Amino acid sequence: MNLESNGPEPQHSVSEADFVRLFARHELALRNYARLMLPDWNGVDDVLQDASITMWENRQQLQDESGFLPWGKVIVRHRCFNAIAKMRRDRLVLDKNVLELIASEEEAESESENLVSIQHSLADCLGKLPPQRRELVLAPYRGAGEVKTLAEQAGKTPNSLYKIIGRLRARLSRCVEEKLRLEIS
Incomplete structure (x- = not known):
């Protein structure tokens, strides 16, 4: 998903109040999703903070409430990959392909739910x-x-x-x- 928006604003984006409500509702799911990819909880707060800023700045991309969690997960995943790239010196960091597999399995589980x-x-x-x-x-x-x-x-x-x-x-x-x-x- 393109995080940069150069085109016109969607006609039916969620309001600022709805965005805050949706973020509060899904924060735990996004936090747990980040934890799946990060080796420990230390980086989760930083990643979630960066992701929340990106989501806020790009909230006009969100056209309805039902798409919030999948959209947020894409942004969190990208922020996790950025954080992991910074941690590459650590031997405990998982390969990007393994992380993609973990992320796709979690999404499949979510779809099953x-x-x-x-x-x-x-x-x-x-x-x-x-x-x-x-x-x-x-x-x-x-x-x-x-x-x-x-x-x-x-x-x-x-x-x-x-x-x-x-x-x-x-x-x-x-x-x-x-x-x-x-x-x-």
Whole structure:
């Protein structure tokens, strides 16, 4: 990610107050992320301070709140690499490739946690549907011909059921998005 901004400012960047709130919320995660790459806690404070200054100076790059943590991690990673370059005399410093591997594994774990959160939200939202609607929305995933069978049982066309399924999916999507939004704030 380019930390220098020469182009126009994005139209929907987060406000200064939102930035401070987001930084406070994610500071521990950023601090732990830096610690993954640095050999001890001594450099973490310096790196996080430098990274926070860079984030503040480039906050206009952040277009929405959900992108804060990944964006912050990129900046912290670059600051860690800079700090490590200064420590190269120390034998305990890990190779940049190893650090990249550690960082990518942590990001994969974070994505996995996000997926679990989405799955829990979807299960909650599905649970709010009446049983018949829940069965209908799940029918396409049970196998070929399931929607057609349900349509015949209900005396409707498969196309009409697919339209209902589409509306139910949109409703579920809104419910999941709302749950995730509440989880973030």
